[in-house]
Amino acid sequence: MPQIDDLVLFTQVIEHASFSKVAELNKITKSVVSKRISKLENQLGVQLIYRTTRKLTLTEPGSILYHRSKDINQVAQSAFDAITGYNEALSGNIRVSVPTISGELLLAEALSDFCQKHPGLTVEMSMDNHFVDLVAQNYDLVIRTGYLEDSSLIARHIFNSRWVICASADYLEKHGVPETPKALHHHNCLGYTQQSTGPFDWLFVRNNTETYTLKVDGNFSSDNAVALRKATLANNGIAYLPTCLVFDDLKSGKLIEVLAEHSGKVVGIYAVYPYTKKPSKRIQALIEHIRERYITMKERF
Known part of the structure; x- marks a missing residue:
């Protein structure tokens, strides 16, 4: 199996376009660099670099390998950095x-x-x-x-934050409980304008996996979810809100979740x-x- 060090050496050769510079960088001889690249090619069973006296050119397999592995050294270093000095005092x-x-x-x-x-x-x-x-x-x-x-x-x-579709008990008693997402077309929906898709484009799921957007309608929208919660508590419509914002309201029964099996916003x-x-x-x-x-x-x- 190829060694990670040889893979790092290969990416350095491509980035510096020189065996000599990589040899100097790693404090080894040019011949060692060449032998390690040849060893990597033999282990993989493909030629990675076309070598001439003037330049180095990647083969197709070499190009694929380079683009897949060029960040390997940085990723490894970041992993080491993440725990180096972990117990140092923070200031x-x-x-x-x-x-x-x-x-x-x-x-x-x-x-x-x-x-x-x-x-x-x-x-x-x-x-x-x-x-x-x-x-x-x-x-x-x-x-x-x-x-x-x-x-x-x-x-x-x-x-991940799960969002819920909810309304007050009084609103649902007066207007009925929607049994399907399409039933929301008969309700006043409260829109959240911070959504990139639009305040009244609500996300749903079907067959437990497929998500889709349904456009609903309503007479009130806001860029503040707290304002939408207050409008919902005031019996003014149905809202799609972060669970964390209405968690206590749902527990106490002030708000009731609807269409739980259809809501797909995470x-x-x-x-x-x-x-x-x-x-x-x-x-x-x-x-x-x-x-x-x-x-x-x-x-x-």
Whole structure:
């Protein structure tokens, strides 16, 4: 089986386009580099590089191998960095931006507990539902939900948040309980404008696996989920809300979940930070602390 070190050496040869430079970089001879590349080719049973006196050219198998393995050295180094000095004392200041709901329900306590656990460290938490510019606004870490498009940032998945369709008992008694998603066309649905698909494009699931979007209608929408919760509690319609926001209302019976077997909205919660080869230990530790706190309260999410 090929050795990882030989694979790393192969990627270096391609990146530097020179056996000599790679030999100098690794403090070995050029002939050793050549022999190890030849050994890798023999083990794989394919030629990886066309060698001439003027240049090195990748073969088709070589190109495939390079593009699949070019980050292997960085990934390995990041793994080692993640635990190197793990027990070192944490210090400094961390600026964090979090969503309003998560901040109020979980993260304010979690982050302040983190500061208590590490006396030499301070955290400045800002609550904002819009995605902030980490670099321009000087944030070290951002907690957000949904898909990350900016490739210059790193996103680590922390948890999944399940959303529920719910209404008050009084509303359902007056207007009836919808038995199918299409029945929502006969109800006043409350829209969440922070959805990228639109406030009244609700996500459902059929056959336990296939998701689809159904457009509903309503006379009220907001970019604030707390406002939608209040409108729902006031008997004004049916809303699609994060479980964590209405968990206590569902437990107490103030709100009732409907179409549970059809609701398909699950939103990923991510820790986002600027791209670096080696995130600071305090950022790594804080992300892990946040992840553990979500796990301990998974029933609410």
